[in-house]
Amino acid sequence: MDLDLIAQVFASATRLATPILLACLAGLFSERAGILDIGLEGKMMIAAFAAAATASLTGSPVFGLCAAISASLAFALLHGFASITLRGNQLISGVSINMFALGIAGLTGSALFGLSGRTPNLTSEQRFSNLCLPFHSDLGVIYRDVVSGHSAIVYVAFGCVLGTWWLVYKTRFGLRLRAAGEAPDAVETAGISVARVRYYAVAIGGVLCGIAGAHLSIALSAGYTEAMTADRGFIALAALIFAKWRPFAALFTCLLFGFVQAIGFQIEGVVEIDNRWLTTLVEFLEASFPYIMTVIVLAGFVGKATPSAAGGIPYTKER
Amino acid sequence: MPQLPRWAENVLVPILSVGLAVLFSALAVLSIGESPLQAVQVLSYGAFGNPYNFGFTLYYTTNFIFTGLAVSVAFHAGLFNIGGEGQALFGGIGAALAGLWLDSTNWIIVLIIGLGASIAFGSLWAAVPAFLLATRGSNIVITTIMFNYIAAGLLVALLSNVLKPTGSDAPRTRQFAQDSHVPRLDQVINWWGFDIARIEANIIFLVALLAAVGVWLFLYRSRLGYEVRMFGHSNSVSDYSGQSSFKITMIAMAISGGLAGLMATNAVLGQQHQLSLGFVGGAGFTGIAVSLIGRSHPLGIVLAALLFGALFQGGAELSFEIPAIPTKMIIVIQALVILFVGAMENLIRYPTVALLTMFRTRNGRWI
Numbered sequence: 001m002d003l004d005l006i007a008q009v010f011a012s013a014t015r016l017a018t019p020i021l022l023a024c025l026a027g028l029f030s031e032r033a034g035i036l037d038i039g040l041e042g043k044m045m046i047a048a049f050a051a052a053a054t055a056s057l058t059g060s061p062v063f064g065l066c067a068a069i070s071a072s073l074a075f076a077l078l079h080g081f082a083s084i085t086l087r088g089n090q091l092i093s094g095v096s097i098n099m100f101a102l103g104i105a106g107l108t109g110s111a112l113f114g115l116s117g118r119t120p121n122l123t124s125e126q127r128f129s130n131l132c133l134p135f136h137s138d139l140g141v142i143y144r145d146v147v148s149g150h151s152a153i154v155y156v157a158f159g160c161v162l163g164t165w166w167l168v169y170k171t172r173f174g175l176r177l178r179a180a181g182e183a184p185d186a187v188e189t190a191g192i193s194v195a196r197v198r199y200y201a202v203a204i205g206g207v208l209c210g211i212a213g214a215h216l217s218i219a220l221s222a223g224y225t226e227a228m229t230a231d232r233g234f235i236a237l238a239a240l241i242f243a244k245w246r247p248f249a250a251l252f253t254c255l256l257f258g259f260v261q262a263i264g265f266q267i268e269g270v271v272e273i274d275n276r277w278l279t280t281l282v283e284f285l286e287a288s289f290p291y292i293m294t295v296i297v298l299a300g301f302v303g304k305a306t307p308s309a310a311g312g313i314p315y316t317k318e319r
Numbered sequence: 320m321p322q323l324p325r326w327a328e329n330v331l332v333p334i335l336s337v338g339l340a341v342l343f344s345a346l347a348v349l350s351i352g353e354s355p356l357q358a359v360q361v362l363s364y365g366a367f368g369n370p371y372n373f374g375f376t377l378y379y380t381t382n383f384i385f386t387g388l389a390v391s392v393a394f395h396a397g398l399f400n401i402g403g404e405g406q407a408l409f410g411g412i413g414a415a416l417a418g419l420w421l422d423s424t425n426w427i428i429v430l431i432i433g434l435g436a437s438i439a440f441g442s443l444w445a446a447v448p449a450f451l452l453a454t455r456g457s458n459i460v461i462t463t464i465m466f467n468y469i470a471a472g473l474l475v476a477l478l479s480n481v482l483k484p485t486g487s488d489a490p491r492t493r494q495f496a497q498d499s500h501v502p503r504l505d506q507v508i509n510w511w512g513f514d515i516a517r518i519e520a521n522i523i524f525l526v527a528l529l530a531a532v533g534v535w536l537f538l539y540r541s542r543l544g545y546e547v548r549m550f551g552h553s554n555s556v557s558d559y560s561g562q563s564s565f566k567i568t569m570i571a572m573a574i575s576g577g578l579a580g581l582m583a584t585n586a587v588l589g590q591q592h593q594l595s596l597g598f599v600g601g602a603g604f605t606g607i608a609v610s611l612i613g614r615s616h617p618l619g620i621v622l623a624a625l626l627f628g629a630l631f632q633g634g635a636e637l638s639f640e641i642p643a644i645p646t647k648m649i650i651v652i653q654a655l656v657i658l659f660v661g662a663m664e665n666l667i668r669y670p671t672v673a674l675l676t677m678f679r680t681r682n683g684r685w686i
Binding site: 036038078081082083086087088089090091092093095096097099100102103104105106107110111116117231234237238241276277279280281283284287288291292294295298299300301307 | 347351399401451455456457458460461462464465466468469471472473475476477479480481604607611643645647648649650651652653654655657658661662663664665666669
């Protein structure tokens with residue numbers, strides 16, 4: 001196999017992994033603090049819409065990114081209000097967040113642009129362009145295609161892995177965050193508000209999903225199309241469980257999932273399979289790979305994925 | 320916090336929560352510069368105004384009765400089955416196989432085998448997550464979500480390779496033969512010598528009503544149903560009284576999945592007469608809203624399913640009459656209902672408790 005093709009696969013894997021990785025880290029903050037988050041998809045979707053709509057109206061991708069983060073943060077805080085303050089069911093809240101995002105993006109889209117379920121196509125000035133790192137074309141094809149040549153958000157995402165690891169494992173806030181998910185009573189006994197820690201966690205998740213959504217609509221593609229997140233929020237959820245809620249494992253899982261997807265795109269059209277049943281099997285496994293792996297890990301057949309002990313349980317101070 | 324009296328918990332709180340959702344929906348309509356009152360008028364005419372429209376309302380209602388019942392049976396066992404979408408998809412494969420193999424016979428055979436196959440396929444798709452929960456402790460919510468996507472991946476792969484007719488590019492099966500089409504309600508009524516216009520709902524609507532009665536009998540009049548509800552209330556009481564948690568989990572999820580699978584017969588055998596992508600159309604998730612509003616009681620679910628059926632049919636008419644209000648409005652309303660009735664019910668419950676406490680009698684009884 002030639003080097004160009006390998007570089008292409010890895011480059012495409014990196015780009016595909018980025019939004020999943022950011023959403024996965026978002027879920028990590030939230031779930032480590034004890035708030036289950038199946039609304040990653042919805043937050044990414046509303047962010048993708050807000051980014052493309054704002055970039056189209058103002059002409060600036062930076063404003064687009066800010067709008068994406070604000071929209072996603074608002075949805076995250078709504079989830080937080082329902083789950084933390086009102087002690088509601090976190091799963092049901094997540095389901096409604098996902099629907100709400102799809103509906104609001106569609107409604108606002110047709111009210112603003114008169115296009116059903118999408119924004120106008122963005123010009124290259126309205127998008128994040130791909131960066132060329134120093135020595136872009138001097139260090140070989142792997143450096144040129146895989147390391148260099150992505151949008152800024154890709155590098156931000158990889159930086160976020162390190163940041164997440166540092167924040168969760170090496171800071172006082174991180175200790176409190178993990179404790180809020182494992183033993184909220186202990187956090188409260190230490191005089192720290194569980195609710196506040198959980199709100200911070202949910203808000204950080206909102207910001208990360210906002211960046212992920214912006215990446216989809218104003219870096220990877222040129223505008224929002226209906227439901228363009230294409231279940232990436234759920235792949236991120238799968239990756240989070242597969243990675244057992246750890247940041248570096250999340251990075252490798254997302255790269256693995258991105259890699260499988262990239263290989264899938266590469267072999268499509270190249271490899272011809274005559275057998276219809278074999279084609280069915282290959283296409284099925286390719287589409288369902290992250291989900292099947294997650295079920296296997298969740299069932300403890302390969303290691304055991306244990307979520308935070310207090311995850312999903314509303315915390316009540318006075319008992 | 321004190322428990323509310325039953326009438327407040329089961330009627331007042333849900334109604335006020337739906338009221339909040341309606342209020343916010345009205346604000347959404349206002350914000351795009353349309354009149355909410357006119358929207359309600361158009362919507363109700365679109366849903367109930369004439370037999371043809373009402374037929375579509377009943378068609379959607381049928382779907383939502385099945386998926387709502389599916390969510391509620393699992394819920395009574397303390398399990399959140401979010402996988403109705405996938406179970407319905409998988410049930411659809413069963414229903415379609417019945418249609419493809421037997422459509423040279425007649426509709427009675429196709430219907431009976433189709434109902435059986437969709438129940439079996441739906442149950443199977445719910446039984447795997449149930450088995451993994453009961454034996455390996457897998458979180459049922461996550462597993463059923465994953466199974467939604469695994470089913471979707473399987474359906475796409477099957478439709479685009481083996482189930483589509485040879486030579487066709489579209490990912491859907493061939494149309495089933497005319498004789499195998501399950502009769503619509505107007506055709507059934509016209510057998511008795513009447514002459515009424517087309518009603519889109521078919522006799523599977525009656526199957527849905529029977530299923531609601533069946534679920535009621537199962538939950539509230541059978542020993543097994545009692546055990547399921549006991550397990551849902553308290554796993555430990557259930558354990559101490561000698562119930563097998565494995566058995567209860569498997570049974571509750573199999574029934575839940577079977578009900579979700581039945582939804583597919585209505586869409587595949589009753590209306591589209593072929594298997595295509597997206598025939599579930601979110602009915603599995605709407606089932607969550609239906610079950611929440613219906614308070615997981617079969618009667619409540621039938622009424623809530625009618626409400627959502629009217630919303631879907633009326634919403635489609637609404638976007639046709641007033642193009643400024645797209646069908647996405649219905650998704651927003653649905654999301655608001657799930658949010659206020661399901662996730663934020665304490666927004667209503669806390670003030671209700673405070674208010675009713677003021678009127679509590681001296682000996683601590685509710686008025």
